[in-house]
Amino acid sequence: MNKITAALEALTQKRASFKIMEFCGGHTHSLVNSGLMSLLPKAIRMIHGPGCPVCVLPAHHIQAVIDLLEKTSNLTVCVYGDLLRIPTLRGDSLLTAQSRGKSVKMVYSPLEVLRLAEADPQKEFLFMAIGFETSAPATATLLTNAKARKLKNLSVLCLHVLTPPAIAGVMEALDEEQRPHALIAPGHVSIVTGLEVYREFSERYRIPIVASGFEGSDIWESIQIACECLIKKEYGVFNQYTRALPASGNLRAQKLLEEVFEVRPVFVWRGLGEVKNSALTLRDTWAPWDAERRFQLQYRDVPEHPGCRCGSILRGQNSPPDCRLFMRACTPRRPLGSCMVSSEGACHAYFLLNGGIQ
């Protein structure tokens, strides 16, 4: 038997079932691609969490940006690649807007927007800032640099979301017996926030929380740590990713986030609904670079496809095969919901897990 399976099987001798949620989409992706998923004994069940910023972003934000592009001729919208294919109204997307001539540019870093804005002072550049705490420092750095260089022709649409409230949101949305017994926390978010942010959840729900790296071997180790805790009926916050993750996180990054952002009282997450204090917006001093304030964005409702179960999948209540659209009407080629668009979404991960076969 494979060494990994053997080690995990040994644990299942001591406890009948383990339900572990890996919060982060990057972990879901790695779990499947490394083949680790195929090595887990049946007693260890993984629940895929909502930590996929593309998956939890309601499409009405993207629709609003597309609408803005239609009526603003000198505007260029800069986005991370994953946002391009998210379907909006009538099958539209930033990618199809680009094909009909709208100025949409894919960037690998928000700092590219500085270069673009400097090169083209006549144009307006809008950066759609999505992502959890891992990406927020990069957005903040974009803004501090824009201020220092007095660049007026760029703005940020701040859609950053926060991990701890999402953890709370998921746990609260599930009945006690549906909740995971342990949580694998995102290693890269933790590099920014530090580990203390998980303490209250570990205590409130009495679950072990393991901040994990992203290699298959990291996730295996994290699963082992979580299982061992469960066997000993212990809980707490643990660091598996010690080679990269300092317990206090990156203090400079935390200070920068404080300086640039404040917490929105409420934000609507796809799947989780309204979650309090779970997203960021720019502080008043940064108003000149706030796209929401600069452009008076109009929001139109983008309803979910009637059969779409992304919501309950993001909450961990259902798994992709439970959705009757999965792999029938909804495929990576023609995604109907956000869980399929992003390569980190649970539905996309399941698609890969099953090799594209129903």
Next chain:
Amino acid sequence: MCLATPTRILNREGDRALVDKDGLRLEVDVSLLPEAKPGDFIVVHVGIGLSILNPDETREVQAAQKIYWSMRDE
């Protein structure tokens, strides 16, 4: 999206550093890592350095990984 990569700093000038990953060169912002210096391995996410890797532990993990892979055939 959580994709962050370990890279090695070749040189640093103020807040910018040139880093190497297996022969690829990229320019990243290291304003959040004031102590990072040439020779250090750092974790980079969307163009920003977020933490400095512990070199000994990183080597240990890489060595352990090689052992896992070589032992995968029962």
Next chain:
Amino acid sequence: MNTFIERVDGTGGRSTHKLIEEIFHPLLKNELLSPNDAAIAPWNSRTLIVTTDAHVVEPIIFPGGDIGKLAVTGVINDLLTQGGRPLYISLTFILDEGLALTHLKQVVQSISSTLQQNSIRLLCADTKVVPARGQPGMMISSTLFGEPFNQSLSLPGPKAGDKLIVTAPLGAHGLALLSARENLPFETSIVSDCQSLLPLLAPLLLESRSLHCLRDITRGGLAGILHEWSQQYRVGFEIDETQLPARAEVRAGLDLLGIDLLEVANEGVMLMAVEANSAQEVLSQLRASPLGSEATVIGETTLLNNAPLVMRTKMGGKRLVAWPEALNLPRIC
């Protein structure tokens, strides 16, 4: 004096004639290239093997090659997959108005060299000019004719038990094209490895009885080809992640871009299904040539049970590999 292609160059009149005389003929003329509307060439073989392909790659000149070299090497490698020795080629050029003549000359020179190196004669050619569209470039369509290396060679398709061999490291061409075309966040020294595999495969195609199937690993990557084979021949495949050859720098680049090594396009890399008992021998023959020095056995053919393509991962787990959607990958061939 002209330095760019103009629309009038495509009208078939004096300008076109001048373009052909000044740019194409010095590099491509040979006694078989007919001034008439059809060419006559000697043909002795019982069987004709033909392949055709269109090339629309952008940019037309990239690290490691250009569209001209690609237009020839691409069809050579395709012909080889059917056991064909290339003999004659027909080429069509569609030139964008605004294309610099220096670029055109460079491309035609590449074609000329590649034809010579592979002993292929140009029988006929045509050229047209189209109105400007974005970056001035060109498109080339090539049709290659050949005869079997070995009249008794049969390529029955992969059979359960056959070993899978890849002749060179994966991903170089794909990454080189992406770095030439997109504004990537990194610099790479990787160049395209597009090349003719005629010298590598001719000896094997002349003699071997153990080759069962060959494919050029282009668009869709290794995963795409294996899924196509699975559908065509009703077999399955199991490959080993630890055996997939690729340069560290290529892996790093693809990682940063979020592109799977299994899906990246290649040029100049051949996938072969070989009878199991002869696999080591074929491997040694391949490795004896500089073009095949890194040939590797990457897996094997199985019965089609559930999934067409399964990969054994580094961790020893299994991962089913889906048919690539190919939507996110830019055209590079």
